[in-house]
Amino acid sequence: MITNKYLLLAGALLLAGCQPQEKSAAQAGLIYCSEGALQTFNPQLTNLSTTLDAVSFPLYDRLLEVNPITLAIEPGLASHWQMSQDGLTYTFTLRKGVMFHHNANFVPSRPLNADDVVFTFTRLIDTHSPYNPVSGGRYPYFHSLGLDRLITSVHRQGEQVVFTLSRPNAAFLADLASAYAVILSAEYGEQMLRAGTPEQLDRQPIGTGPYRLKEYRDRQFIRYQRHDAYWKGPAHLEQLVFDITPRSAKRLAKLLTGECDVMGYPAASQVKVIQEHDDLALSVQSGMNVAFLALNTRQPPFNDVRVRQALAYAINRENLQQAVYFGTGEVARALLPSLSWGYDPATVLPSPDLVLARKLLAEAGLGQGFEMTLLLQSGTRPYNPDPRKSAQLIRNDLAAIGVRVKIQVQEWSVMQRTLEAGRYDAVLTGWQADNTDPDSFFRQLLGCHAIAAGSNVSRWCDPGFEQLLDDAVSSAKMGFRIRNYYYAQQMLTSQMPLIPLAHALQTQASRRDVQGLTMTPLGGTLFNGAYRK
Template sequence: MLTPLLLASLVLLGGCQKQTEASRTGLIYCSEGAPQTFNPQLANSGATLDASARPLYDRLLESDPATLTLRGGLALDWAVSEDGLTYTLNLRQDVLFHHTAWFSPSRPFNADDVVFTWQRLLDNLHPYHHVSGGQYPYFSSLGLDQLLRQVRANGPHQVVFELNRPDASFLATLASDYAVVLSAEYGQAMLAAGTPALLDSRPIGTGPFRFKAYRHNEFIRFERHPGYWRGPAPLEQLVYDITPKSSKRLAKLLTGECDVMSYPSASQLSVIQQHDDLTLAVQPGMNVAFLALNTRKPPFNKVQVRQAIASAINVPNLLQAVYFGTGQGANSLLPPRSWGYDPSSPVRKQDLARARTLLEEAGLPQGFDMQVLVGPGSRPYNPDALKTAQLIRNDLAEVGIRLRIVQQEDPVIEQRLRRGNYDSLLSGWMADNADPDNFFRQLLSCNAVAQGNNDSRWCNPAFDQLLDDAVGSGQLSFRLRNYYYAQRMLNEQLPLIPLAHALRIQASRKDVLGLELMPFGGTSFNQVHRK
């Protein structure tokens, strides 16, 4: 955390610096991390989504940020067959792809682009399926290769999705930030040139900004797409200044080196509020922070141990010391804003006596040693994972559980997760759409274990059946009943211990207007302009 003296020094030093050309003619956004790719379908990373999904691309459908209801994107409207197996979408006409120094499209967006995008994901024999690693974690965790039977064009402006079974969450999937639409013509051109990977590293989309340059771990430069179908963005250019440390992002915001700062830590909010030239945007978040326990490794395979850990954690203390009033305690993976949230979910309170009793029942009256993996920096769902881990360590020590904190970089943690070489992980989830299935299936389904998204490695066929039956029904009451059952099962089994739901917060300079903070992550710069 920056001290007031250091902050004052930074302001004095930076006050006489001239703003860069980019900040005079556009906007500089201090982002928290570097993208793994510029095709969000290939990654499961918030930094990748933030740097690609909204600036560069569009989706067939969109989620309204205020109401979370679905609305048209690249699709004007849609119809679903009575049996729930066929989705027909009518596409917008005259939507233009980006013109760049390395590619000039010869035609507007059409159904061929949708087919190309989805066939790449689904068809192992597609020439692009294995390009750039050939892993599509979001779609694989959903099991879309088993769900979708066919994606076909019905003329240039209509596309048809045929499913193998009904799935009431499918439209929400089409609105996910992962469900961007690529250019088939660009893909064919790069394939013919022998450089297919450029499709993912030098992107062409239909979004409000087009890609200009990227310097690894330093910056991304975008420029306005003048032919954007919603109308050209007011900003001429947009620069992502990649600044992983929250203290440095704040310093740059204070000195005017950045116009917008991603993910200020909760402890920095009072500093930001003291500056008249800064403002905060706040949005209820569709997220959850949790402690994931590796249920395939003793003693975490015992439900009594998982319940004991949950009983020992003092969540109100976490909220006070880590979130500073910017979060609420989680008694379910689903935030209360979700339509699937069970309001009867019991509020979990610290109960050290119960924790000790449960450890005795598990044959561990003296406690045990365990490790927790913690990633660097802040996250949308947890402003300070290291401090969270330290507080949990203190709580667990009260019942004889000796917790060792292991802080490592994300790539190292990902390797350990793939190998199953860990006890527990402090992590969380930012939803991609408003459907409850997005939380449950991505985080806890058996299929998600194989895809690496299920950090608890918990697989329960009865839980999966609840999810499958829910999306297979068109009746909201039936779906709600199943999601309530699912939450009660998770409250008993606790493969993931929910900790908190965080508000989404973004800091910016007051002359920046029109920012739209998205409930599912990312920021829309489409309408940003200066006072």
């Protein structure tokens, strides 16, 4: 019998039918209140954390995985691998008996094999692949890192897969373990191509993960069904629903009434309420993320380093921490969080100094101040629990030096077009790391190739900085890599193309009877171990 609290989901979110003999949602599955709508069911096509959280881990697997506790790279779909002595060839041996999902249009005839890996990466690196232009043909993660230029070939060698690189790259294995590097079905791709509907590969996904797609309603919910043939063993719960609820107040209300079992990214101001409620549990995890103010360095006056430095001296990051994060984060001292092995503890970002900020503006010919527009997305983010309030506090700080800020909130689809056109002053945004390598932060956010890919929204490109990154990944010597990343952080502190603001803790609230959820520092939650006690 289905209880009234689940009827509040208007039937669409019911995890079981209305027949008396069928299990209720509470018995059969779990409802997760998520903070945002997804863009696509293929993580390769996006760089939005909301899509990764909802899609990558429930639906797919990767060749390699990141251990959520130790952050070490471990075997995934590849049971083991070898690197050639010159660092240019990687050979992966795949697990046997890994089965893909099925749907109404496709039933796999075989387990995963090397053809699937070749198909997946050929689409990304070969412009002659019939799948390369499908769904827009943009692969921001891979293009930002330059993987389309790094990987010269990927081919099958018996039952193994061989990647050949154009140059050694110490971050390559970490890139293959990222949430973006999911493995698709070549057999499904071929069938959809013959049917003239290749885009279905990205809309009606087939993966090897613990859950398969059952139903999706745009901006309402995603319903997943357990993949009983999952190679790690079937998940405990039969079904998993992502209830798309952008407003954190509404997510908390649903959690309190039992309409949701788990709430993603509660607002920092809600933490105390959650902790005081006997039926709720709060989980906290260190986060590999950063919130920052990106300045469009290709547009005056932000092409003047003195203006960028002045804004950095005017912003009170401690105030942001107290008024927005409420103890669920730490003030950013660099772009990298202290959790990263590349973090330079000697890096010191400017402390508030309004006198110096006004002096720098005067030297730049802007002693009377100027007007600027600050773009941001609505809703909470893994790296910022309240972007709107953050923007208001920044506006107040900058007003003290004569900079008049107009805040403009945009939906992602609109903002994406604005960013692509380059017609903006500044963006309040952030980054949730996809792997543990510092290259993921620096190259995605500030690499020259990342401008066209859309992740470098400061549009800053410095050949010297780029050379530091290239040299760092060309060496397997950890000391050399760390030294280069220290130099990179010093350069960023001097040039200030973006202003790091905070590193947020990953927080999640759940009903106390839900056990076995695993949060990761890289964002997202692993649901295959979840159960009800």
